Amino acid sequence: MPYYKFKSNEVYHNTLKTYPSIKFVVYSGSAHYNDNPSFRGSFADPIIPQKPGQVSLYEMNVDRSSSDTGRFIGPAVLSEPGDTPEIPGIPDNGLIFSFVSKNGSRLGFRSSATDVSWNAALYGTPLYGNYPYTSSISKEFYSPTTPRSASNPIYVSATNMTGAVSHLLALKNTINHYGYVSPEFAYSSSARDFNEVEIGLVNIPTIFYGSSIKKGTVDLKYYITGTLLAQAKDKNKNGLLMCTYGTSSVSGSTVGLVLYDEGILILTSSMELSSVSADAYTSSAGLSTPRWTYFAQSLSGSVLGTVGPDLGPGPDPTAGLITATSASFIMEMSGTSTTQTLTMFANAQKGQLNQSNNPTFLQYSTNNYASTGSKAYIENDKLQIKNVVSSSYPDPTGSFEKTTYISKVGVYDENKNLIAIAKVATPVKKTVERDFTFKIKLDI
Amino acid sequence: MATSFKTFDPNKDSVVTRNLLHEAIPMTGTIVSGTYADLNIKNYSHGMFQSVYDYPFLSSSANHIFDLTCGYPATSSLSGASSTQNAKKINIYNQMAQVLAGFDAEGAVRRFDKDGDLTSGDKINEAYFINLTRLLSKDEVKKGSFTLSLGVNATYGSPFTETINITDASGSDGYKVNSPAGEYGILFANNGTGTPMATADPQPVGLLYYQAGIAVLTASVFGGILSSSAEMNASAETVDAVLSGSAISGNCDDLRHRFLNLSFNNSTELNSTVYFCRTNNTDFNYSSNPTYLSASKMVVKNNSQDVPVSYVTAVGLYSPDNELLAVAKLSEPLKKDPTTEFTIRVRLDY
Numbered sequence: 001m002p003y004y005k006f007k008s009n010e011v012y013h014n015t016l017k018t019y020p021s022i023k024f025v026v027y028s029g030s031a032h033y034n035d036n037p038s039f040r041g042s043f044a045d046p047i048i049p050q051k052p053g054q055v056s057l058y059e060m061n062v063d064r065s066s067s068d069t070g071r072f073i074g075p076a077v078l079s080e081p082g083d084t085p086e087i088p089g090i091p092d093n094g095l096i097f098s099f100v101s102k103n104g105s106r107l108g109f110r111s112s113a114t115d116v117s118w119n120a121a122l123y124g125t126p127l128y129g130n131y132p133y134t135s136s137i138s139k140e141f142y143s144p145t146t147p148r149s150a151s152n153p154i155y156v157s158a159t160n161m162t163g164a165v166s167h168l169l170a171l172k173n174t175i176n177h178y179g180y181v182s183p184e185f186a187y188s189s190s191a192r193d194f195n196e197v198e199i200g201l202v203n204i205p206t207i208f209y210g211s212s213i214k215k216g217t218v219d220l221k222y223y224i225t226g227t228l229l230a231q232a233k234d235k236n237k238n239g240l241l242m243c244t245y246g247t248s249s250v251s252g253s254t255v256g257l258v259l260y261d262e263g264i265l266i267l268t269s270s271m272e273l274s275s276v277s278a279d280a281y282t283s284s285a286g287l288s289t290p291r292w293t294y295f296a297q298s299l300s301g302s303v304l305g306t307v308g309p310d311l312g313p314g315p316d317p318t319a320g321l322i323t324a325t326s327a328s329f330i331m332e333m334s335g336t337s338t339t340q341t342l343t344m345f346a347n348a349q350k351g352q353l354n355q356s357n358n359p360t361f362l363q364y365s366t367n368n369y370a371s372t373g374s375k376a377y378i379e380n381d382k383l384q385i386k387n388v389v390s391s392s393y394p395d396p397t398g399s400f401e402k403t404t405y406i407s408k409v410g411v412y413d414e415n416k417n418l419i420a421i422a423k424v425a426t427p428v429k430k431t432v433e434r435d436f437t438f439k440i441k442l443d444i
Numbered sequence: 445m446a447t448s449f450k451t452f453d454p455n456k457d458s459v460v461t462r463n464l465l466h467e468a469i470p471m472t473g474t475i476v477s478g479t480y481a482d483l484n485i486k487n488y489s490h491g492m493f494q495s496v497y498d499y500p501f502l503s504s505s506a507n508h509i510f511d512l513t514c515g516y517p518a519t520s521s522l523s524g525a526s527s528t529q530n531a532k533k534i535n536i537y538n539q540m541a542q543v544l545a546g547f548d549a550e551g552a553v554r555r556f557d558k559d560g561d562l563t564s565g566d567k568i569n570e571a572y573f574i575n576l577t578r579l580l581s582k583d584e585v586k587k588g589s590f591t592l593s594l595g596v597n598a599t600y601g602s603p604f605t606e607t608i609n610i611t612d613a614s615g616s617d618g619y620k621v622n623s624p625a626g627e628y629g630i631l632f633a634n635n636g637t638g639t640p641m642a643t644a645d646p647q648p649v650g651l652l653y654y655q656a657g658i659a660v661l662t663a664s665v666f667g668g669i670l671s672s673s674a675e676m677n678a679s680a681e682t683v684d685a686v687l688s689g690s691a692i693s694g695n696c697d698d699l700r701h702r703f704l705n706l707s708f709n710n711s712t713e714l715n716s717t718v719y720f721c722r723t724n725n726t727d728f729n730y731s732s733n734p735t736y737l738s739a740s741k742m743v744v745k746n747n748s749q750d751v752p753v754s755y756v757t758a759v760g761l762y763s764p765d766n767e768l769l770a771v772a773k774l775s776e777p778l779k780k781d782p783t784t785e786f787t788i789r790v791r792l793d794y
Contacts, residue, residue: 039505042479047505060467062499062507073468073707074589075613090589092470092707105463105716126466 002353003412010345016443019214019334022204024053024137026296027328031137033208054134055207060096061131067094078124087125098129135205137331139296141282142168142199168194168201174262181238184254192268200256200267200293202331209335213260215239217334220265220295222246224277225326229290234258241265243292246273255292265331267292279324290327298324339443346409346422346438354402354432361404362386404430409438449762450727452719463714469580471498471509473593473703485700487693492532493575494696511575512696514663514687515540517555520569522688529691536692540573544653544660546624556660558648560620560630568650570663570687572699576708581657586709587619587629588612590652593704594665596640600675603702607636608665612652619654626655633665642671663687666702674702714793721759721788729754729782753781759788 025032031053041047041063050056072089079087090099100107102125108118109129121127142148148169171187175194178185187194204213216237222230230246232255241256255269269292278287281294288294355361363384370379389398405427411420422440430436452458475484476496483500493513499506515537516522523530538553545554545562556568574592576585592610595603612629619629632646641647647669650661666674666683676686676698686698729752736742736754744753755777761770772790780786 041499047499059505060507062505069470071591071705071707073470073591073709074586090466090468090709092468094470094472096467096469098465098467100463100465103463105461107463107465107714 001357003416004347006344006346010347012343014341014343016339016341018337018339019217020210020337021217021334022208022332024296024331025328026053026139026299026331028325029298029323031296031299048132050132050134051136054136055205057133057135057207058131064095069094078126079122085122087122090126095131097131099126101125102127135207137205137208137296137299138203139299140167140201140203141293141297142166142201143282144196144198148195167203168199168266171259171262171264171266174259175257175266178239178257178259182240184240184257194266197268198270198291198293200265200295200297202265202267202296204263204265206263209263209333210337211261212336213258213263214334214336215260217332218258218265219330219332221330221332222273222290222292222295223328223330224274224290226328229277230273230292232256232292241267243269250292265295267295269293277326279326280322281324281327282322284322294324294327296329296331297322298327298329342442342444344411344440344442346411346440348406348430348436348438350435351432353406353430354404356404360386402432406430406436406438409440411440448728449766450722456720457722458717458719461716461718463716465712465714466586466709467582467712468707468709470707471705473705476703476706477700485697491529491692492536493573494693496700507579508577509580510577512572512699513575513692514570514572514695514699515692516570516687517541517553519555522570522684524688527688530688532692533687536573537571540571540658540660544623544625544628544651544656544658556651558630558662560622560628560651562622568660568662570684571650572661572663572695574659574661574706576657576659578657580710581708582710582712584626584654584711585652585657586711587627587654588614588617589707589709590629590631590659591708592631592659592661592706593636595702595704596666596670596674597638598670598672598674600678600680600701603674604637604704606638606640607704608633608640609636610634610649610661610665613646623653625653625658628653631659631661633669640670640672642669676701716794717792719761719790719792721790723756723780723786723788725782725785728756728780731755751781751783753779756780756786756788759790761790761792 021034023034025035030051033053033055036052038046038052044061044063044065047063048056048059049061069092071092073092074090076089077086078089079085098109100109102108102118102121102123104123106118108127118127147166149165172194175185175187183189186192216234218232218234218241220232220241221228222232228245230243230250232241232243234241235244236242239258239260240254241258243250243253243255245251250269250271250273253269253271256265256267258265271291273290273292275289278289280286281288281290281297363386365384370377372378385400385402387398387400388403389401391398407424407427409422409424410418411422413419420440420442422438424438428436475498480500483502484497484506486495486497486501488495493511495501495511496509497506498509501508513536515533515535517537518534523534527533541555542553545556548554548562554562556571558566558568590612593607594610595606596608597603597605599605610631610633612631614630614632619627621627629652630648631650631652633641633649634645635641649665649669650659652659663683666676673682675681676683677690677694681689686695690698730736731754736744742752744750757774757777759772759774760768761772763769770792772788774788778786778788
C-alpha cells in the first residue's frame with residue numbers, strides 16, 4: 001500500500017463559526033429556553049430535576065425521585081467500631097449524588113459545605129453535593145435607592161461581607177471599557193450615573209451563547225396580555241439597544257446596552273411604555289406601569305433587597321414573589337460557537353493507485369500460492385488481474401485496463417500509525433488516466 | 445503586576461496530591477426489569493449483548509447505564525452444537541476472560557476463578573456479565589460498596605419472595621491484583637429475604653473488576669447455591685437449560701426479571717499539585733499598580749513613618765523563563781505589610 005506525504009498546501013486548519021439561535025420566553029416567574037417542553041416521567045415530574053429555563057450540566061438523575069430506602073451504599077457505618085460519634089454510611093435515597101470524604105485536602109462542595117460545617121465534621125465524614133448543576137438566566141432590578149456596594153451597606157453580618165459589591169457595580173470597568181463604541185457606555189457621566197438611576201440587569205450565562213452574543217441579533221419583545229407593547233433591537237450592531245416599536249416617547253431612543261462578550265443586558269430606560277396595564281413588577285403590594293427596566297422582571301427573585309446570599313445583593317424576600325402576571329417577555333439572540341476543523345486534501349494522481357492487494361483484484365482461477373523448497377522460495381509471477389472493463393457483452397469483456405475502486409483513505413501519523421480512516425459513500429472508480437482529490441474534513 | 449519573582453523550592457514548596465471524588469449510584473430494579481416496558485432495553489442484530497438505559501433510549505434524556513451478556517467456555521458442559529448461539533456464547537466468555545483474567549503460561553485463555561487464586565480451585569464456567577458504563581463507574585467502582593440484590597425465589601412469577609444480596613464487602617481490604625484489567629474483588633452472596641441459599645452464607649458467586657467496571661456472576665446464583673433452583677422463564681426452565689437453549693438476549697431478559705437492586709459508589713481521581721507561595725515579612729509590601737502612587741506618594745501612607753502596605757489580589761505562577769502560566773485569584777484582597785507573613789496555598793487540578 002503506498003503512502004503519500006501531505007504537502008504544506010494540502011493540510012489546512014480552519015475555524016468554523018456558527019451562530020446558534022437562542023430564545024427565552026419569560027412569563028409568570030419562569031423562563032422557557034428555546035421552547036423546550038417539560039416532560040413528566042414515570043417517577044418524577046419533570047423527568048430531569050430542572051426548571052424549564054435551565055440547562056442541566058449533569059443529567060444523571062433522569063426520572064428519579066428522592067425517597068428514603070433505609071439502605072446504605074457500602075457499609076452502614078464508616079467509622080471504626082467503637083469510635084464516637086459514629087459516622088453513618090452513604091444513604092441510598094434513590095438519587096445519584098456526589099460526595100467526598102473529609103481529609104486534609106480541604107475539598108468540599110460549595111453548594112452544601114460552609115466553613116462552620118466543614119470544620120465541625122470529623123475526618124472521614126462524607127461531604128455531600130447535589131445534582132443537577134444547572135445554569136439559567138437571571139434578572140436583577142436596581143431601583144435608584146438600591147445600594148450598589150458595601151459603602152452603602154447591602155449585607156452586613158458578622159462574617160466578612162462588607163467588601164461585597166453588586167453585580168452592576170462589578171461591571172463598572174467593563175462598561176467603561178466599551179466607551180470607545182459609544183458615549184452611552186459610561187457607568188457614570190454628566191448625563192447619567194448608574195449608581196443613581198433605575199437599572200434592569202439581565203444576565204445570560206455563557207453556556208447559552210458560547211464565546212459571544214452575535215452583534216445585531218438581540219431582539220427583546222415586551223408583551224402585555226399577549227399583545228406586543230414594545231420591541232428593542234441592537235440594530236446598529238454597536239451594543240446599543242434601540243426601541244424599534246412602542247409608544248412614541250420611547251420609540252427610536254436607546255433603552256439599554258448589550259455586553260456581547262459578557263452576556264449582559266443593561267436596561268436603562270425607565271420611561272413609561274404605557275399609562276395603563278399597571279402590574280406588580282417591584283412589589284406584590286404596589287402596581288407599576290410597564291417600562292424597559294422591568295423587562296424579564298417576572299423572573300422570581302428579581303427585586304434586590306438589603307439581605308441576600310453571601311456575595312452581593314440578593315433577592316428581597318419582603319418583596320414577595322414578583323410575577324407580573326399580565327406581562328410576558330421574549331428575548332432572542334444568536335450566540336457564537338467556534339469549532340476547529342482540519343481539512344486535508346488527499347490526491348490520487350494519474351498513473352498511481354492502480355494496484356490493489358484485495359484478493360478480488362485477481363482472476364478467481366489465479367493460483368497465487370508460493371512454492372517453497374529447500375533451496376528456493378518462488379512466488380507465482382504470472383498472476384492474472386481480473387479484467388473489469390465493461391463491454392456490451394458479458395464475455396469477452398472490453399479491452400483490459402487497470403482499474404481499482406477507492407473505498408477509503410487512511411490517514412497516518414509520522415510513524416505510520418493509522419490514526420483516521422475516511423470512507424467514501426460509494427467506491428470511486430480509478431483508472432490510469434484519472435486523478436482525484438479527496439477532501440477530508442475533521443472536527444477537532 | 446508582579447515585577448519580582450520568588451523561586452519555588454520543588455522539595456519544600458510544592459506537593460503532588462491525589463484526591464477521590466465519589467458518586468453514589470443507586471439503581472432500582474424496576475428500571476431494569478419493566479417500568480418502561482423494555483423501551484429502555486436495546487438489543488442488537490449481532491445478538492451478543494443487551495444494553496440497558498435508565499429511560500427509553502429514544503429519548504435524548506436517556507443515559508446508558510450498563511450492558512448485559514452471558515457466556516461459557518468451550519469446555520462447559522452446556523457447550524454443544526445444539527445450544528443456541530453456542531459460538532457467540534463461547535466467544536463472549538473467551539473475550540471477557542482474556543481481557544479480565546488473561547492467559548496462562550501456555551497461551552491459553554484463563555477461565556474466571558471463583559476465589560481469585562489462579563493456581564487451583566473452582567472456576568466460573570457459566571457466567572453473566574454486567575458491564576457498567578464509564579458514565580456510572582467513572583475511574584473505578586469504589587471498593588467495598590457494590591451491592592446487587594437478586595430475586596431467587598423458585599417461582600418465576602414471584603421472583604422477589606426470596607432474595608440474595610451479592611456484595612464485595614471484602615473488597616476494601618481484600619482485593620486481588622493478578623488481573624491484566626486491574627484490581628478485582630470477590631463477590632459473595634448472602635441471604636436477603638428468606639433463606640434461599642442451600643449452604644451457609646456467604647458464598648463466593650463472582651468477581652468484580654473495579655477499574656474495568658465489570659461484574660462477573662456465576663450462573664449458579666440461580667441454581668447450585670440455592671435450595672431450590674429458580675425458574676428462569678415462564679416455561680419454568682432452569683438456568684442451565686436457558687443458558688444453553690435460549691439466545692443471549694433471552695438470558696439477559698431472564699436476569700433482568702430477577703434484578704431487584706444494584707448500588708455502588710464510584711470514584712474519580714483528582715490529581716493536583718499544591719504550590720505553597722510564601723511571602724515573608726519583607727516581601728511584596730510594595731505595588732507597581734498605577735493606583736498605588738498619587739503625586740509620587742504612596743496613597744496608603746499618610747506620613748513617612750508609616751509602614752508600606754499592599755493588597756495581594758492574585759498570585760501568578762511563572763515558568764523558569766518567566767512566562768506567566770497561571771493566575772490564582774484570591775476571593776478578597778489580603779492586606780500585606782512588613783508585620784505579616786503569608787503562605788498562600790495554590791492548588792492546580794488536572
